[in-house]
Amino acid sequence: MRGLIFPIKTWWLLGLTAFLALVCLVQSVALIPTWPNPDLRVVIPQLQEQLIVPVVIIGLAAAIFFDPQGKKSVVIGPLTVLSPTRRILPFAFTIWGAAVVGPILGWGYMLVRSAAVRFRLIDLIAFLVLIISLFAAATLAMVLANLLPPKWKLVLTPLLSALVVFVPVIMNVFLLAGTGKSSLSLAFMWGTSLVSYPTDFVMSTELIRLVYFVLLSVCGVYALMRFNSYALTGRRSFAIVGLVYLLAPALVFASSILMSPVLTKYEDDRxxxxxxxxxxxxxxxxxxxxxxxxxxxxxxxxxxxxxxxxxxxxxxxxxxxxxxxxxxxxxxxxxxxxxxxxxxxxxxxxxxxxxxxxxxxxxxxxxxxxxxxxxxxxxxxxxxxxxxxxxxxxxxxxxxxxxxxxxxxxxxxxxxxxxxxxxxxxxxxxxxxxxxxxxxxxxx
Missing domain, CATH: 1.10.390 (Neutral Protease; domain 2)
Structure with missing residues (x-):
């Protein structure tokens, strides 16, 4: 682990992970009632609705870690001799690790208790969607940290990271209301707990969401490397290539609005x-x-x-x-x-x-x-x-x-x-x- 994140100190990773775990634990226990013996089809969507605060924390961490990586930075000399992969991965592994492991630890109590009530394949897929969406959100936060000007980075990166997560909800409420279309099928969060008693996940929709967030994560990683090179050199060609990498998930998201697959269904369980x-x-x-x-x-x-x-x-x-x-x-x-x-x-x-x-x-x-x-x-x-x-x-x-x-x-x-x-x-x-x-x- 020490080799993967060098020169980042191990305590940065452990501290950020622990802080995210604590925040997610407090959120889940405070906001999700446990007395009705909830199962995963209720708990996972409610955890999904709590992503804003973890994403803001991840955005702030991205701004701090990537602050030295700008063309006006005093450490630009040592950084430019490194390959994009070697330059980015220590910072990225730290943020990815904390963004994934922290919430899992924080949500552990609620997840274990809910899984004891009932655990199905579709619950596992929905949980994977939640975790991969966090990975994607962390990647986009790092992209923003590389694009924003240094003097505004600490403020704008967490705010814009949260906005990226919430934009589909805003679109659905203000642009698509009354049209019969929805921007929520591939959204990080739905703005409301649509899955509740006695509704359930839709397998096809969850599989589509899984594939989309994997695509967004992969494209985001490649875009991150290009935008990091742009931050160091100022060459616009790197930024253009980075935008091209993000074009595929953007087009998939737009097509999902046209199709608007069903998000939930009535429970067929006993x-x-x-x-x-x-x-x-x-x-x-x-x-x-x-x-x-x-x-x-x-x-x-x-x-x-x-x-x-x-x-x-x-x-x-x-x-x-x-x-x-x-x-x-x-x-x-x-x-x-x-x-x-x-x-x-x-x-x-x-x-x-x-x-x-x-x-x-x-x-x-x-x-x-x-x-x-x-x-x-x-x-x-x-x-x-x-x-x-x-x-x-x-x-x-x-x-x-x-x-x-x-x-x-x-x-x-x-x-x-x-x-x-x-x-x-x-x-x-x-x-x-x-x-x-x-x-x-x-x-x-």
């Missing part, structure tokens, strides 16, 4: 299902540990409702694309804790069970009644509830708390009814609930 009365709860195997508590919660919920208040054919599970039903569960990956997920999930379900679907002034004016209906169901079934903010009258300080049964006269009325009386009340006023015609008189 699911674990549980029957709850007339209803059926199904979750991916990786999240099957959530089923026992969900079953108990739904049993409590259905016990408060009249029979078939919600169509028994309504599935209980994660959303499939844009299809969201009254019993759809929230995506666990969006919540830091299980408690927060359950609170939002059951608050939404209770709201959807009574939602009228109307948008008239009458429905808007009755928002409080629907809040009371939702909260009455949650309180009666002893289900997790969203926290609300209020001001303590004694201290004047703002605090968060759950809704209590005496929050409104309507809520107090509904929570005091017996289960049979509550069900009869719902059946009696079903049409009024559906058409936004409830009144205070109904709550007596």
């Amino acid at each position: 699911q674990k299902c549980e029957v709850i009365g007339e209803y059926r709860l199904c979750l991916p195997i990786a999240q099957a540990t959530l089923i026992p508590s969900l079953k108990e919660h739904f049993q409590q919920l259905f016990a408060q409702l009249p029979n078939a208040w919600v169509d028994p054919k309504t599935p209980i599970g994660f959303a499939e694309g844009a299809i969201i039903g009254p019993l759809t569960l929230q995506n666990p990956g969006n919540f830091k804790t299980r408690q927060e997920w359950e609170q939002v999930t059951f608050s939404n379900i209770a709201y959807n069970i009574f939602a009228s679907g109307g948008h008239s002034d009458a429905c808007s004016n009755q928002a409080q009644f629907y809040d009371d209906l939702r909260n009455s169901l949650l309180l009666r079934a002893k289900l997790p509830m969203d926290l609300v903010y209020g001001v303590n009258e004694e201290t004047g300080q703002e605090s968060e708390h759950t809704i209590s049964a005496d929050a409104s006269p309507q809520l107090a009325f509904l929570t005091k009814l017996s289960t049979a009386e509550y069900q009869q009340w719902l059946l009696k006023h079903r049409d009024s609930i559906a058409t936004c015609k409830l009144s205070k008189e109904n709550f007596r």
Whole structure:
């Protein structure tokens, strides 16, 4: 190793690797919830969305390492007698090594934990895409470090490196929105976690991404040598040849926009299902540990409702694309804790069970009644509830708390009814609930 990176000190490589590992560890643990027992199809895209900070660090390292390699540098004499390969590789190996090994070490905990849940060939390919994209990003950062003027290099190299990684997302949002085309298929990151419950990677797309980032890496290495020669000599012919090397990946990227391959698909994997009365709860195997508590919660919920208040054919599970039903569960990956997920999930379900679907002034004016209906169901079934903010009258300080049964006269009325009386009340006023015609008189 010492021979590969000479004259770079070994501690530079170890220090940069350790720093990147620490940053990636903190990012992954802080930003990816582990309580839902996530698998690699969820974790890898979320790691992909965290590339900006490592790339900025790599860009700064590239600017520092390649700062002496300019035509105005005092060490230009000794450097010019070396071949481009011998001149570049010690610096490049240091940055490549840190850029690849550091994140792998930092992500190790999350990856091992996720792979223990489920590990497939497509997960391995998606992970290789992630690592090779980091290698490519590091190479492009070194290219920028050789092109930028010395006095701006330390500032612009990390910023432009991050911009290169984020440009496809910007294009997709501002240039391609509404066109049916996408620039994300060959992007370093997607700007959002598109792969989530219950969607999955697409094998053909991941293979295309793998080939593209290998191509970008190889072309980037050749371009780096030419741009380094340009930085040392100032001869434009080297810069032109370097640009030619980058032309191939640029054309492939442009063609991917025209084809816009599908990024994700619905998961075809096995699911674990549980029957709850007339209803059926199904979750991916990786999240099957959530089923026992969900079953108990739904049993409590259905016990408060009249029979078939919600169509028994309504599935209980994660959303499939844009299809969201009254019993759809929230995506666990969006919540830091299980408690927060359950609170939002059951608050939404209770709201959807009574939602009228109307948008008239009458429905808007009755928002409080629907809040009371939702909260009455949650309180009666002893289900997790969203926290609300209020001001303590004694201290004047703002605090968060759950809704209590005496929050409104309507809520107090509904929570005091017996289960049979509550069900009869719902059946009696079903049409009024559906058409936004409830009144205070109904709550007596």
